[in-house]
Amino acid sequence: NAGVTQTPKFQVLKTGQSMTLQCAQDMNHEYMSWYRQDPGMGLRLIHYSVGAGITDQGEVPNGYNVSRSTTEDFPLRLLSAAPSQTSVYFCASKLLAGGYNEQFFGPGTRLTVL
Amino acid sequence: KNEVEQSPQNLTAQEGEFITINCSYSVGISALHWLQQHPGGGIVSLFMLSSGKKKHGRLIATINIQEKHSSLHITASHPRDSAVYICAVSLGGNQFYFGTGTSLTVIP
Numbered sequence: 001n002a003g004v005t006q007t008p009k010f011q012v013l014k015t016g017q018s019m020t021l022q023c024a025q026d027m028n029h030e031y032m033s034w035y036r037q038d039p040g041m042g043l044r045l046i047h048y049s050v051g052a053g054i055t056d057q058g059e060v061p062n063g064y065n066v067s068r069s070t071t072e073d074f075p076l077r078l079l080s081a082a083p084s085q086t087s088v089y090f091c092a093s094k095l096l097a098g099g100y101n102e103q104f105f106g107p108g109t110r111l112t113v114l
Numbered sequence: 115k116n117e118v119e120q121s122p123q124n125l126t127a128q129e130g131e132f133i134t135i136n137c138s139y140s141v142g143i144s145a146l147h148w149l150q151q152h153p154g155g156g157i158v159s160l161f162m163l164s165s166g167k168k169k170h171g172r173l174i175a176t177i178n179i180q181e182k183h184s185s186l187h188i189t190a191s192h193p194r195d196s197a198v199y200i201c202a203v204s205l206g207g208n209q210f211y212f213g214t215g216t217s218l219t220v221i222p
Contacts, residue, residue, distance in 0.1 A: 041214060043200075100162070
């Protein structure tokens with residue numbers, strides 16, 4: 001079991017460039033989510049999905065796009081990178097059934113936008 | 115408005131000391147989670163609890179539902195315990211709220 005995997009681990013972009021952060025899990029979890037982590041702030045939810053074909057916005061969705069074509073994969077797209085998107089991004093997954101379930105996190109992607 | 119508050123923000127301890135990190139929350143929860151994040155590393159779940167107390171090795175987590183408060187204790191601290199400890203709460207759906215973390219440094 002690889003758990004939750006993310007690629008790349010590090011990325012540097014120029015303002016205006018686009019890119020996709022990859023996330024995959026092999027635990028057959030229905031729920032997947034993307035968070036960003038910034039200094040002095042708790043993890044903030046960007047987008048989430050409760051199953052293939054179903055996605056929804058979290059707390060900070062602007063500038064990001066997601067899709068969920070399979071249970072395993074949940075890529076995050078930056079449409080036109082901005083310096084404010086410099087952050088560490090974590091993908092997470094869990095079973096769907098409510099709040100009493102552990103979330104499993106990927107290793108993170110450290111993104112710098114110049 | 116922060117649904118989850120942690121204290122202290124930073125903590126330095128000598129090896130062997132007993133450590134306590136506190137977490138208070140303001141919403142009704144399904145469960146409280148303690149997470150660990152090593153420098154440059156990912157986030158791993160240490161505990162998930164909805165009542166009482168759980169123990170894993172030198173780590174103990176307690177929760178008081180009435181007071182909306184949880185503590186994470188580390189006994190006989192070791193430099194490898196140096197990490198950021200994050201308190202999170204999960205609500206009845208799939209929503210999570212996260213604290214800002216407590217950065218712990220244990221000095222040999």
